[in-house]
Amino acid sequence: xxxxxxxxxxxxxxxxxxxxxxxxxxxxxxxxxxxxxxxxxxxxxxxxxxxxxxxxxxxxxxxxxxxxxxxxxxxxxxxxxxxxxxxxxxxxxxxxxxxxxxxxxxxxxxxxxxxxxxxxxxxxxxxxxxxxxxxxxxxxxxxxxxxxxxxxxxxxxxxxxxxxxxxxxxxxxxxxxxxxxxxxxxxxxxxxxxxxxxxxxxxxxxxxxxxxxxxxxxxxxxxxxxxxxxxxxxxxxxxxxxxxxxxxxxxxxxxxxxxxxxxxxxxxxxxxxxxxxxxxxxxxxxxxxxxxxxxxxxxxxxxxxxxxxxxxxxxxxxxxxxxxxxxxxxxxxxxxxxxxxxxxxxxxxxxxxxxxxxxxxxxxxxxxxxxxxxxxxxxxx
Amino acid sequence: xxxxxxxxxxxxxxxxxxxxxxxxxxxxxxxxxxxxxxxxxxxxxxxxxxxxxxxxxxxxxxxxxxxxxxxxxxxxxxxxxxxxxxxxxxxxxxxxxxxxxxxxxxxxxxxxxxxxxxxxxxxxxxxxxxxxxxxxxxxxxxxxxxxxxxxxxxxxxxxxxxxxxxxxxxxxxxxxxxxxxxxxxxxxxxxxxxxxxxxxxxxxxxxxxxxxxxxxxxxxxxxxxxxxxxxxxxxxxxxxxxxxxxxxxxxxxxxxxxxxxxxxxxxxxxxxxxxxxxxxxxxxxxxxxxxxxxxxxxxxxxxxxxxxxxxxxxxxxxxxxxxxxxxxxxxxxxxxxxxxxxxxxxxxxxx
Ligand SMILES: Cc1cc2nc3c(=O)[nH]c(=O)nc-3n(C[C@H](O)[C@H](O)[C@H](O)COP(=O)(O)OP(=O)(O)OC[C@H]3O[C@@H](n4cnc5c(N)ncnc54)[C@H](O)[C@@H]3O)c2cc1C
Numbered sequence: 150x151x152x153x154x155x156x157x158x159x160x161x162x163x164x165x166x167x168x169x170x171x172x173x174x175x176x177x178x179x180x181x182x183x184x185x186x187x188x189x190x191x192x193x194x195x196x197x198x199x200x201x202x203x204x205x206x207x208x209x210x211x212x213x214x215x216x217x218x219x220x221x222x223x224x225x226x227x228x229x230x231x232x233x234x235x236x237x238x239x240x241x242x243x244x245x246x247x248x249x250x251x252x253x254x255x256x257x258x259x260x261x262x263x264x265x266x267x268x269x270x271x272x273x274x275x276x277x278x279x280x281x282x283x284x285x286x287x288x289x290x291x292x293x294x295x296x297x298x299x300x301x302x303x304x305x306x307x308x309x310x311x312x313x314x315x316x317x318x319x320x321x322x323x324x325x326x327x328x329x330x331x332x333x334x335x336x337x338x339x340x341x342x343x344x345x346x347x348x349x350x351x352x353x354x355x356x357x358x359x360x361x362x363x364x365x366x367x368x369x370x371x372x373x374x375x376x377x378x379x380x381x382x383x384x385x386x387x388x389x390x391x392x393x394x395x396x397x398x399x400x401x402x403x404x405x406x407x408x409x410x411x412x413x414x415x416x417x418x419x420x421x422x423x424x425x426x427x428x429x430x431x432x433x434x435x436x437x438x439x440x441x442x443x444x445x446x447x448x449x450x451x452x453x454x455x456x457x458x459x460x461x462x463x464x465x466x467x468x469x470x471x472x473x474x475x476x477x478x479x480x481x482x483x484x485x486x487x488x489x490x491x492x493x494x495x496x497x498x499x500x501x502x503x504x505x506x507x508x509x510x511x512x513x514x515x516x517x518x519x520x521x522x523x524x525x526x527x528x529x530x
Numbered sequence: 531x532x533x534x535x536x537x538x539x540x541x542x543x544x545x546x547x548x549x550x551x552x553x554x555x556x557x558x559x560x561x562x563x564x565x566x567x568x569x570x571x572x573x574x575x576x577x578x579x580x581x582x583x584x585x586x587x588x589x590x591x592x593x594x595x596x597x598x599x600x601x602x603x604x605x606x607x608x609x610x611x612x613x614x615x616x617x618x619x620x621x622x623x624x625x626x627x628x629x630x631x632x633x634x635x636x637x638x639x640x641x642x643x644x645x646x647x648x649x650x651x652x653x654x655x656x657x658x659x660x661x662x663x664x665x666x667x668x669x670x671x672x673x674x675x676x677x678x679x680x681x682x683x684x685x686x687x688x689x690x691x692x693x694x695x696x697x698x699x700x701x702x703x704x705x706x707x708x709x710x711x712x713x714x715x716x717x718x719x720x721x722x723x724x725x726x727x728x729x730x731x732x733x734x735x736x737x738x739x740x741x742x743x744x745x746x747x748x749x750x751x752x753x754x755x756x757x758x759x760x761x762x763x764x765x766x767x768x769x770x771x772x773x774x775x776x777x778x779x780x781x782x783x784x785x786x787x788x789x790x791x792x793x794x795x796x797x798x799x800x801x802x803x804x805x806x807x808x809x810x811x812x813x814x815x816x817x818x819x820x821x822x823x824x825x826x827x828x829x830x831x832x833x834x835x836x837x838x839x840x841x842x843x844x845x846x847x848x849x850x851x852x853x854x855x856x857x858x859x860x861x862x863x864x865x866x867x868x869x870x871x872x873x874x875x876x877x878x879x880x881x
Contacts, residue, residue, distance in 0.1 A: 150532075150533055150534070150535065150536075150539075150595045150791060150794075150795050151532045151533060151795070152533050152792055152795055152796075153799065153801075155532075409869060409870065409873055410873075412870070413870070413873065413874070418870050421859075421863065423866075424862065424863040424866035424867065425859050425862045425863060425866070426862075427862070427865070427866035427869065427870075428809070428810075428813060428861065428862025428863055428864070428865035428866040429813070429862050431806075431810070431865050431866065431869055432785075432789060432810040432813055432814050432862070432865060433785065433814075435789065435792075435807070435810055436785040436786075436788045436789050436810070436814065439533075439788040439789065439791070439792045440784065440785070440788045442533045443533045443534070443788060443791075446532050446533040446534045447534055449532075450532070450534050457784070460780065460781045460784050460785075463777075463781050464781060464785060513770070513774070515777075516770075516773070516774040516777035516778065517770065517773065517774070517777070519777040519780055519781070520767070520770075520773035520774065520776060520777045521773075523780060524749065524750075524753040524767075524773075524776055524777070524780060525753065525757070526753060526756055526757065526765075526767035526768065526772075526773045526776070527757070527764070527765045527767050527768035528768065529767075529768050529769065529770045529773050
């Protein structure tokens with residue numbers, strides 16, 4: 150059991166920290182949605198030029214050939230410094246690892262470097278109006294043509310859809326009794342999708358609906374086997390829950406830092422109730438970090454990510470939601486002076502956090518996963 | 531970073547799990563027949579009585595992490611044992627640097643005398659030395675009746691080892707850890723040292739590990755029951771109202787266990803963060819144990835309200851442990867003050 154960096158990791162952490170201290174001067178925190186976007190683009194460029202993207206990907210595909218722990222360390226250093234998020238986050242976190250484990254050599258060479266350079270911005274086209282938690286019920290169809298497929302259907306809640314040019318797209322290629330068999334996984338171009346932004350309750354237009362009307366995708370856009378896309382989709386979801394854990398802990402840490410500032414600003418340092426909540430939050434957020442280190446360590450030791458990732462995701466969603474609600478609580482009614490389309494900082498955070506127990510699989514779904522796979526209870530879905 | 535168990539640690543866990551497989555039955559026997567089992571105490575004292583004392587005992591290669599793995603595994607099966615409280619006691623004397631004088635052949639059993647009427651968790655304490663004699667009244671000493679040596683915490687951060695004082699019985703709520711009150715009226719000390727506070731921090735980690743085991747054990751117990759009990763023609767574990775309660779308890783137990791592992795490691799490594807980590811571990815483990823035991827009771831239905839079913843044994847241990855050495859609120863406030871202080875340190879530094 151060892152939670153501290155190896156000498157090599159410590160060195161890596163130091164280099165990363167130095168580099169970040171140097172470049173982050175040019176990236177002050179911005180709040181306007183439009184500014185955030187251009188900053189996210191510039192930040193991705195900066196990371197890529199510095200060689201800090203795809204840290205665990207092999208060098209042949211533009212990565213650095215290091216481990217998941219290196220990635221984790223780098224992300225941690227970024228978030229401690231309130232660094233922005235790169236524009237191609239979904240590509241980096243989800244598309245890349247999925248293509249790495251299921252792609253052909255040609256697909257890896259084609260897509261991976263462009264994920265890092267930001268030339269391709271990816272989105273995840275899984276959810277549909279009638280298919281959310283029960284993903285296997287998806288109805289978007291892909292009909293084979295001579296040289297590819299024609300796709301018809303509708304996707305919804307697609308984060309980054311409005312800025313993406315590529316989509317991890319699930320579509321049904323065969324109908325039949327088995328719901329899981331017959332789904333295929335495509336690396337699709339979004340140029341001909343009709344993408345319409347949806348405004349979230351905090352005023353941001355972070356996700357979209359996408360109408361796909363007879364859009365052609367070529368043969369080489371199929372990822373994995375025809376009709377066996379479910380397995381590939383499970384990889385994406387697993388990666389989403391586990392590798393994201395390190396980002397999660399630091400996001401939770403950021404909001405907790407803000408709360409600490411608020412407590413001091415409002416002179417509540419001796420309020421027993423406030424101290425109690427702070428102590429509880431600090432423990433939760435530390436536990437997420439420790440859990441993430443335990444998870445990354447077992448990945449690095451060759452174990453496959455297990456259902457425990459669901460526990461981390463639940464913890465994270467709960468903590469961030471509770472912390473951001475508590476900020477509002479001690480802020481009082483003045484924090485509610487927040488326009489629908491221009492929320493103040495605290496309200497913006499709070500409202501966004503409500504989505505954490507929905508996106509990436511709802512809390513209820515995560516609990517069922519734990520009940521079934523860790524506690525061996527019968528299926529309840 | 532390699533936060534995983536070694537193969538030796540996995541083997542150790544397996545072997546303790548083997549010894550404690552019938553923990554629930556043994557606990558029920560105590561309840562019904564008031565008969566305390568000899569095993570696994572005898573083996574544990576024979577083989578591991580210096581567990582976790584790497585720095586002090588040249589024979590021991592084990593650290594606090596190893597100690598808590600054993601404690602956790604025993605607690606998971608609510609295995610009745612006096613070994614856990616012995617381990618807590620020797621952690622205190624180890625931190626106080628008293629070990630070389632202590633007998634570790636398994637014959638000597640130690641208990642820890644800390645709390646006094648109205649004392650704050652972690653003191654200060656009124657018990658004291660007058661000349662070379664100990665005076666004071668200690669409360670709720672776990673397995674105090676069976677101990678050969680008492681580890682007594684005095685005023686001014688002092689720890690003494692002494693023969694048992696005058697024992698008085700008290701009513702026991704937690705059948706797994708019978709407690710007594712002990713009065714010292716001029717007992718002679720065997721050894722004395724500073725370092726009580728540092729020792730108690732180690733003891734708290736042992737207790738947190740026990741509570742984590744109780745939490746996880748309660749979840750497993752209830753999950754097993756949920757798999758065999760049928761209602762509406764199906765296993766009750768298939769109802770989300772049941773399954774999700776247990777998933778919540780599992781998450782709480784895992785959270786607490788992560789914090790406790792980290793705290794033990796941080797102490798073993800002499801890390802500055804250790805203190806905060808200990809408060810976090812104890813706060814979360816207390817919360818998780820009570821929460822999980824209550825969930826288990828609920829999942830057992832009417833049976834859970836009877837003395838025949840095991841959930842109440844978990845619940846008793848959880849409640850008793852959660853109030854010892856500072857309750858949830860007390861530890862949370864410590865954590866909060868710690869982070870507020872380091873925040874203002876940083877701000878002052880910047881000025
Ligand atoms: C901010 C945000 C970003 C998102 N980004 C993306 C994206 O980029 N790409 C993408 O594909 N999707 C995205 N999603 C969609 C997300 O994955 C779905 O919203 C989620 O899976 C839930 O599906 P649903 O909205 O259809 O709700 P439903 O599945 O209809 O669920 C409604 C309620 O019923 C509960 N429920 C459903 N089934 C069960 C069951 N078996 N047992 C118990 N309770 C159940 C749910 O927990 C929920 O509370 C995003 C969502 C949000 C909020």
